[in-house]
Amino acid sequence: MSEPIYDMAAIGNALVDVIAHATDNFVAQQEKQHGMKRGAMSLIDASRAVELYGDMGTAIESSGGSAGNTMAGFASFGGKGAFIGKVADDQLGDVFRHDMKALGVHYGTNPLAFGTPTGRCLILVTPDGQRTMNTFLGASIELGPDDVDADIVASAKITYLEGYLYDDAKAKAAFRLAAEIAHNAGHKVALTLSDPFCVQRHRKDFQYLVESHVDILFANEAEIISLYETKKFDEACRGAAGKCEVAVLTRSEKGAIVLSGGKSIEVRAEPVKKIVDTTGAGDQYAAGFLFGYTRGMSLQECGRIGALAAAEVISHMGPRPEIKYADLLKKAAA
Amino acid sequence: MSEPIYDMAAIGNALVDVIAHATDNFVAQQEKQHGMKRGAMSLIDASRAVELYGDMGTAIESSGGSAGNTMAGFASFGGKGAFIGKVADDQLGDVFRHDMKALGVHYGTNPLAFGTPTGRCLILVTPDGQRTMNTFLGASIELGPDDVDADIVASAKITYLEGYLYDDAKAKAAFRLAAEIAHNAGHKVALTLSDPFCVQRHRKDFQYLVESHVDILFANEAEIISLYETKKFDEACRGAAGKCEVAVLTRSEKGAIVLSGGKSIEVRAEPVKKIVDTTGAGDQYAAGFLFGYTRGMSLQECGRIGALAAAEVISHMGPRPEIKYADLLKKAAA
Numbered sequence: 166m167s168e169p170i171y172d173m174a175a176i177g178n179a180l181v182d183v184i185a186h187a188t189d190n191f192v193a194q195q196e197k198q199h200g201m202k203r204g205a206m207s208l209i210d211a212s213r214a215v216e217l218y219g220d221m222g223t224a225i226e227s228s229g230g231s232a233g234n235t236m237a238g239f240a241s242f243g244g245k246g247a248f249i250g251k252v253a254d255d256q257l258g259d260v261f262r263h264d265m266k267a268l269g270v271h272y273g274t275n276p277l278a279f280g281t282p283t284g285r286c287l288i289l290v291t292p293d294g295q296r297t298m299n300t301f302l303g304a305s306i307e308l309g310p311d312d313v314d315a316d317i318v319a320s321a322k323i324t325y326l327e328g329y330l331y332d333d334a335k336a337k338a339a340f341r342l343a344a345e346i347a348h349n350a351g352h353k354v355a356l357t358l359s360d361p362f363c364v365q366r367h368r369k370d371f372q373y374l375v376e377s378h379v380d381i382l383f384a385n386e387a388e389i390i391s392l393y394e395t396k397k398f399d400e401a402c403r404g405a406a407g408k409c410e411v412a413v414l415t416r417s418e419k420g421a422i423v424l425s426g427g428k429s430i431e432v433r434a435e436p437v438k439k440i441v442d443t444t445g446a447g448d449q450y451a452a453g454f455l456f457g458y459t460r461g462m463s464l465q466e467c468g469r470i471g472a473l474a475a476a477e478v479i480s481h482m483g484p485r486p487e488i489k490y491a492d493l494l495k496k497a498a499a
Numbered sequence: 500m501s502e503p504i505y506d507m508a509a510i511g512n513a514l515v516d517v518i519a520h521a522t523d524n525f526v527a528q529q530e531k532q533h534g535m536k537r538g539a540m541s542l543i544d545a546s547r548a549v550e551l552y553g554d555m556g557t558a559i560e561s562s563g564g565s566a567g568n569t570m571a572g573f574a575s576f577g578g579k580g581a582f583i584g585k586v587a588d589d590q591l592g593d594v595f596r597h598d599m600k601a602l603g604v605h606y607g608t609n610p611l612a613f614g615t616p617t618g619r620c621l622i623l624v625t626p627d628g629q630r631t632m633n634t635f636l637g638a639s640i641e642l643g644p645d646d647v648d649a650d651i652v653a654s655a656k657i658t659y660l661e662g663y664l665y666d667d668a669k670a671k672a673a674f675r676l677a678a679e680i681a682h683n684a685g686h687k688v689a690l691t692l693s694d695p696f697c698v699q700r701h702r703k704d705f706q707y708l709v710e711s712h713v714d715i716l717f718a719n720e721a722e723i724i725s726l727y728e729t730k731k732f733d734e735a736c737r738g739a740a741g742k743c744e745v746a747v748l749t750r751s752e753k754g755a756i757v758l759s760g761g762k763s764i765e766v767r768a769e770p771v772k773k774i775v776d777t778t779g780a781g782d783q784y785a786a787g788f789l790f791g792y793t794r795g796m797s798l799q800e801c802g803r804i805g806a807l808a809a810a811e812v813i814s815h816m817g818p819r820p821e822i823k824y825a826d827l828l829k830k831a832a833a
Contacts, residue, residue, distance in 0.1 A: 185601075186821070223571065223598040225817060226560035237557065256590040256616070264557040267519075282590070483559060487520070487816070 169352065171271070172244040172459040174321035176313070176343050177232025178305035178329055178336070179250030179274070180284045181257040184296075184444065184482055185224040187289035192297055195220075195289075206298040206360045208332060209287075214301035217287050226257075227483040228264035229286050230305070231359055232327040234445045234484045238452025238474050240268035241490035244459060247271040247317045249343075253304035257283035264485075274312050277304040294440035294479065302333070309335035310342045318343050319350035322459050323381070325451070328359035331367040344378045353410075355381035357451055358388040365391055380410045381458070383451045389414050402429070411464065413471070415450050421471070423464045432468030435476035445484025449474035453490070473497055503686065505605070506578040506793040508655035510647070510677050511566025512639035512663055512670070513584030513608070514618045515591040518630075518778065518816055519558040521623035526631055529554075529623075540632040540694045542666060543621075548635035551621050560591075561817040562598035563620050564639070565693055566661040568779045568818045572786025572808050574602035575824035578793060581605040581651045583677075587638035591617035598819075608646050611638040628774035628813065636667065643669035644676045652677050653684035656793050657715070659785070662693035665701040678712045687744075689715035691785055692722040699725055714744045715792070717785045723748050736763070745798065747805070749784050755805070757798045766802030769810035779818025783808035787824070807831055 195201040199213070209217065228237070236248045248265050252258030254276040261283065265272040284303030288296050308330075318324050324347035330336040344354045356379045358364050364371055364384075371392055375382055382405070386398050389412075393404030398416070405412045405424055412424040416434075423430040453474035457467035473493055474486070481487050529535040533547070543551065562571070570582045582599050586592030588610040595617065599606040618637030622630050642664075652658050658681035664670040678688045690713045692698050698705055698718075705726055709716055716739070720732050723746075727738030732750065739746045739758055746758040750768075757764040787808035791801035807827055808820070815821050 218597060219600075221597075221601060223562070223601045223819065224594075226594060228557070260558075260560060263552060263555075266553075267555065267557045481816075482821070485557065 169322045170320040171247050171317065172321070173236070173239055173323045173325055173455060174247045174249065174318050175232040175236040175325040176249040176330065176339065177327040178230045178284060178300070178302060179233060179252045179261050180230040180286045180300065180305060181261055182227045182229030182286045182288055182444065182484055183218065183224045184227065184288045184290060184442070185222045187222065187291055189291050192289055192291055201297060201299060202362060203297050204295050205362050206300055206329070207362070209299045209301050211281070211301060214285065214287065214299070217299055221287060221289065225482060226260065227485060228261045229484050231329060231357060231448050232325055233261070233265070234448035235325060235452045235455070236270055237264065237268055237485045238449040238490060239456055240270050241486045242452065242456040242494060243491045244456050247321065249274050249308070249312060249314065249317070251277055251304050251308040251312060252283040253277045253281065255282050257285065258304070271317065273314060274308070277307050280304070288444055290442045290444070290482070294443050296442060296444040306333045306336065308339055310338045313339050313343050313346070315346050318346040321347070321352060323353045323355050323455060325355045325455065327357050328363050328367065328371065331370060332363065348378070353380040354378055355383065355451070355455060357383040357447065358392060361387040361391040364388050368392060375408050381455070382409050382412045383415070383447065384412070385415045385417070385447055413454055413468070415447060421450070421468050423468050425464055430464050430468065432465060432472060435472040437476045437480055440479050442482045443479050445478045446475045448484060449478040449486070470494065503656045504654040505581050505651065506655070507570070507573055507657045507659055507789060508581045508583065508652050509566040509570040509659040510583040510664065510673065511661040512564045512618060512634070512636060513567060513586045513595050514564040514620045514634065514639060515595055516561045516563030516620045516622055516778065516818055517552065517558045518561065518622045518624060518776070519556045521556065521625055523625050526623055526625055535631060535633060536696060537631050538629050539696050540634055541696070543633045543635050545615070545635060548619070548621065548633070551633055555621060555623065559816060560594065561819060562595045563818045565663060565691060565782050566659055567595070567599070568782035569659060569786045569789070570604055571598065571602055571819045572783045572824055573790050574604050575820045576786065576790040576828060577825045578790050581655065583608050583642070583646060583648065583651070585611055585638050585642040585646060586617040587611045587615065589616050591619065592638070605651065607648060608642070611641050622778055624776045624778070624816070628777050630776060630778040640667045640670065642673055644672045647673050647677050647680070649680050652680045655681070655686060657687045657689050657789060659689045659789065661691050662697050662701065662705065665704060666697065682712070687714040688712055689717065689785070689789060691717040691781065692726060695721040695725040698722050702726060709742050715789070716743050716746045717749070717781065718746070719749045719751070719781055747788055747802070749781060751780070755784070755802050757802055759798055764798050764802065766799060766806060769806040771810045771814055774813050776816045777813050779812045780809045782818060783812040783820070804828065
């Protein structure tokens with residue numbers, strides 16, 4: 166095992182989020198006419214992205230992407246990280262790059278020089294705080310095995326991968342290569358299942374991955390139910406038990422279950438005064454959990470840190486921390 | 500007097516805000532080394548913008564610009580508006596354009612096809628919620644008299660102008676032309692003094708403008724004190740009295756004074772639970788006031804609506820409404 170330089174390397178789609186409030190009616194209409202899926206992530210092409218953006222209300226822009234968000238939260242806790250993901254050489258790409266570097270995260274992936282622009286996720290936040298995502302992958306789809314910096318992945322305690330990468334053949338190859346490098350270096354591989362529809366698209370692959378290549382799995386209730394095609398959460402838990410070293414199954418306000426070594430640990434959710442925007446909740450849960458994990462904390466403590474981060478991010482618009490998570494941790498410990 | 504089609508036409512610098520939290524120390528250091536002015540707006544060039552952005556923390560992006568923000572708030576109340584200001588033909592320009600159109604605001608200014616990119620304002624928000632602004636004008640500096648759509652300006656009840664336009668000769672000419680068209684059509688001209696340092700740069704011009712071309716003046720305490728070179732607010736009020744039809748002088752949590760027809764009307768501030776980011780406070784005060792004005796409300800009522808909008812915008816990050824101001828108004832009336 167080589168001596169780790171990074172606490173975590175994350176690989177994911179490099180996206181900029183475009184976040185707008187939307188009425189329930191608007192989302193319902195879009196579901197009917199365009200197959201948008203309320204509360205989930207749908208992939209859209211460039212022309213649909215232009216059309217939907219034109220129909221959306223005023224928005225704010227924020228760096229996003231599932232693994233990118235997790236890396237941002239992880240670095241905000243004080244974790245040393247590296248990110249691998251592809252933007253284009255354009256203004257939104259500059260925004261994404263700036264935000265990674267501003268967190269002290271190593272980000273060396275070459276931008277796409279020509280062709281499609283930086284990918285973006287058009288997010289509609291309904292009055293209940295729920296987010297409905299529509300992703301135009303753009304340049305992020307051009308991520309391939311050549312972009313996986315073997316030295317970085319081999320030198321990270323954890324390599325964190327998002328299930329969304331499976332939506333493209335090249336990114337999938339990059340995903341597999343990274344997992345292999347991490348394991349060959351004697352380090353851990355973590356995976357988030359990303360989204361129930363993403364699980365539906367890649368169920369067999371994900372089942373195989375979890376058993377063969379993943380040490381730490383993150384999934385929410387809908388995702389784990391989809392993965393094991395069960396009706397109830399308890400059955401899905403039984404399906405997940407023993408499949409990998411640690412399975413972290415989150416259930417929004419019902420807290421989380423962490424399965425490990427035949428044990429099931431319950432972690433309560435952190436109360437939130439008002440849910441403003443659930444974007445990034447799962448991503449920041451993973452950030453907190455993994456930060457605790459790299460610091461050798463108990464799984465219960467890891468879960469608590471995840472819950473703190475998730476509670477922060479859903480109390481404001483946007484998928485990334487508005488405060489320094491290291492301060493959040495200090496405050497919670499005091 | 501021609502029949503108005505628009506409630507308001509606003510002319511200003513078309514900017515995208517890049518907003519980051521910053522420590523007091525960081526701003527103090529920047530003040531010392533780079534002449535940044537805490538709580539105020541400094542103009543910066545392209546290379547300084549790149550340098551400062553590199554030193555800033557993670558940010559969110561939002562359409563901004565003083566008059567642009569006021570127009571956004573005005574439209575959010577339900578006012579029919581048009582905006583004139585210049586972006587480049589790039590991604591940040593698309594963001595600005597989208598946000599105007601999403602509010603139902605007419606926005607027909609031709610983008611700059613070549614050369615400098617869309618302007619941006621790098622904003623540092625300190626823990627007290629105060630914002631310190633650093634503006635790279637970019638394409639917005641290319642706004643000139645040719646961009647003033649005479650039909651639109653002539654058909655607006657109010658033409659709203661930002662003092663910042665005086666920082667460039669071409670924009671200044673556009674400003675004067677618009678004021679002339681508005682008055683020739685028998686409509687009103689409103690001006691915000693924008694910033695105490697902006698007033699310092701153009702004091703004589705602004706004094707002349709207020710007496711000769713402005714019907715409704717917006718200024719905060721520091722700006723009106725700078726305009727009339729007084730030491731105290733009361734003296735500045737005496738300086739402003741009778742110079743134009745209505746002078747709206749805002750004083751943050753101390754409320755506002757509206758001077759008109761020899762009378763002085765006090766308007767109290769709307770209480771705010773926690774000040775998160777003061778960016779856009781003055782802009783949204785003007786939006787609310789002018790919306791009331793175009794609806795024939797009393798100056799006291801206009802001031803109250805301004806205070807409601809300002810209280811909303813300082814309770815979250817970003818310079819524009821997060822909720823529909825028409826709903827805010829309904830709620831306040833209930």
